Amino acid sequence: MGVQQKKVASQDLEIGMFVSDLDRPWHQTPFPIQGFYIRTQDDVRAVSSHCKWVKIDVAETRDTSSFEHSKLAAFTRRPSRRQDAEVVQLPPLHIKEPVSYQTETTLKKELKSAAPLIRDAEVALEGVLASVRAGHIPDVQPLIGVVRLMTASVIRNQDAMLWLARTRKHDNYTYWHALNSAVWGLVCGRHLGLNEGLLNHLGMGCMLAHIGKAQLPEELLRNEQTLVAEDYALYQSYVDRGVALLEGSGISRVVLGIVQNHRERHNGTGFPQKIRGDRIPLLARIAGLVECYETMIEPREGMVPLTPAQAVGRLFDMRNIEFQEDLVENFIQAIGIYPTGTLVELNDGQRGVIVSHSPKRRLWPKVMVMTDQQHRPLKTATIINLASYNEGRAPEEALHINGCLPSGEVDLDPERYDVTGAESRWSLSKLVGA
Numbered sequence: 001m002g003v004q005q006k007k008v009a010s011q012d013l014e015i016g017m018f019v020s021d022l023d024r025p026w027h028q029t030p031f032p033i034q035g036f037y038i039r040t041q042d043d044v045r046a047v048s049s050h051c052k053w054v055k056i057d058v059a060e061t062r063d064t065s066s067f068e069h070s071k072l073a074a075f076t077r078r079p080s081r082r083q084d085a086e087v088v089q090l091p092p093l094h095i096k097e098p099v100s101y102q103t104e105t106t107l108k109k110e111l112k113s114a115a116p117l118i119r120d121a122e123v124a125l126e127g128v129l130a131s132v133r134a135g136h137i138p139d140v141q142p143l144i145g146v147v148r149l150m151t152a153s154v155i156r157n158q159d160a161m162l163w164l165a166r167t168r169k170h171d172n173y174t175y176w177h178a179l180n181s182a183v184w185g186l187v188c189g190r191h192l193g194l195n196e197g198l199l200n201h202l203g204m205g206c207m208l209a210h211i212g213k214a215q216l217p218e219e220l221l222r223n224e225q226t227l228v229a230e231d232y233a234l235y236q237s238y239v240d241r242g243v244a245l246l247e248g249s250g251i252s253r254v255v256l257g258i259v260q261n262h263r264e265r266h267n268g269t270g271f272p273q274k275i276r277g278d279r280i281p282l283l284a285r286i287a288g289l290v291e292c293y294e295t296m297i298e299p300r301e302g303m304v305p306l307t308p309a310q311a312v313g314r315l316f317d318m319r320n321i322e323f324q325e326d327l328v329e330n331f332i333q334a335i336g337i338y339p340t341g342t343l344v345e346l347n348d349g350q351r352g353v354i355v356s357h358s359p360k361r362r363l364w365p366k367v368m369v370m371t372d373q374q375h376r377p378l379k380t381a382t383i384i385n386l387a388s389y390n391e392g393r394a395p396e397e398a399l400h401i402n403g404c405l406p407s408g409e410v411d412l413d414p415e416r417y418d419v420t421g422a423e424s425r426w427s428l429s430k431l432v433g434a
Contacts (some may be wrong), residue, residue, distance in 0.1 A: 365401075371412070
C-alpha cells in the first residue's frame with residue numbers, strides 16, 4: 001500500500017490521524033518517535049504547542065523503528081496491533097512499600113565487581129543443567145549465591161551487569177538467554193522498587209524458567225518458532241517439567257511460581273494453565289515480559305533479531321494483550337530505547353555503543369564512539385555524553401542517534417575495549433566517573 005502525505009495545521013488534527021512529519025527537527029520536540037497516531041485531544045494540544053503544521057499519512061504500513069516512553073506515552077508508530085486480540089485492563093500497578101534505589105558506584109568500579117559474576121553464573125547454571133540431564137535433583141545453592149551477588153550489583157549500578165551481559169561473546173544460547181533475561185528482570189524490578197529479597201527471587205526465577213527444556217530434544221528447541229501443533233504441545237510441557245525438577249531442590253515457592261507462570265499471558269492466551277490478568281503472580285509477569293524481549297533481540301541462530309528499538313515497539317504493541325500495560329511502560333522506562341550495550345550510529349556517521357542513559361534524556365545517552373565519520377576504527381575510543389554535548393548548541397550542530405546497528409557490525413566489537421581502565425588496545429580513561 002502506498003503512502004501519501006498531507007500537510008495540515010496542527011490544531012486541525014483529529015483522533016486517528018498518523019503524524020509522519022513535523023515543521024521542525026524531531027529532536028527539538030518531546031515526541032518519542034518519528035511518527036505517531038493521534039489518540040486523544042491531549043495529543044492534539046501537545047503537537048499544537050510545538051508545531052504550527054505537520055504532515056499526516058493517508059495510509060501507513062511502516063513498522064516501528066524507534067520508540068521512547070515519555071509523558072506522551074500514547075504515541076506509537078505501530079499500526080499493526082491485532083484487532084481480534086482481547087484487551088484486558090487492570091487497575092494501575094501497585095508496589096507495596098517500594099524502594100527508591102540510587103546509583104552508588106561508577107560503571108568503571110562496578111564492572112570490576114560484576115565481571116567475575118558473569119562467569120560464576122554460567123558455571124553455576126551449567127552445573128544445574130548437567131544435574132538435570134543426568135536425572136538428578138539439581139543443587140541450586142551455588143546459583144542462589146551468584147544471583148544474590150548479581151542483585152546487589154544491579155542495585156548499586158544497573159549498567160555494569162547490562163554491559164557485561166550484552167557485550168560479551170557467548171557460545172551457548174541456553175546459558176546466555178537465561179543470564180540476560182535475569183539481568184533484564186533485575187533492572188526492571190529495581191526500577192519498580194521491588195525490595196532486595198523479591199529481586200533475588202525474580203533473578204532466580206528468570207535463571208531457572210527454562211530448566212525444563214533440558215528434557216526436550218535439541219531439534220525441537222532449535223525450531224521452537226516453527227513447530228507444528230503436535231510438537232508445540234510437547235514444547236509447552238517444559239514448564240511443568242521444570243516445576244517438577246525443582247520441587248525437591250529446596251527452591252522457594254516464590255521462585256517455583258515464576259517458573260510455573262512465566263509463559264502465562266495477560267489475556268489468557270499463554271500456557272500451561274491459561275490464567276490471566278492479576279491471577280498471574282507479579283514476578284512471573286515480569287519474567288515473561290523480559291524473556292520475550294530477550295528472545296526478540298537475541299533469538300536462536302537462524303532467526304533474524306530485532307533491534308532494541310524495534311523490540312520496544314513490539315512490546316508496546318502487546319500492552320494489555322500479552323503483557324500488562326503498566327509493566328510494559330515501566331520496563332521501557334527502565335532500559336530506555338537504547339539500552340546499555342546497544343550498537344548505534346550517530347547522525348554525523350560516527351558509530352559506537354551505549355554506555356549508559358539518563359531517565360530524563362532517553363534520546364541522548366552516553367555513547368562510547370569507536371569509529372570516525374567514515375566508519376574507520378579510532379585508535380582511542382571517546383565517551384560522548386549527548387545530553388551535555390548538545391547543551392547550548394544550535395539544532396544543526398547537535399549530535400543525536402540515527403538508529404541501532406545489528407550486533408556483530410564490523411569493527412564494532414565492544415569486547416575490544418577495556419572499560420575498567422587497564423592497559424589494552426583501546427584507551428577508555430574517559431569512562432572514569434561515567
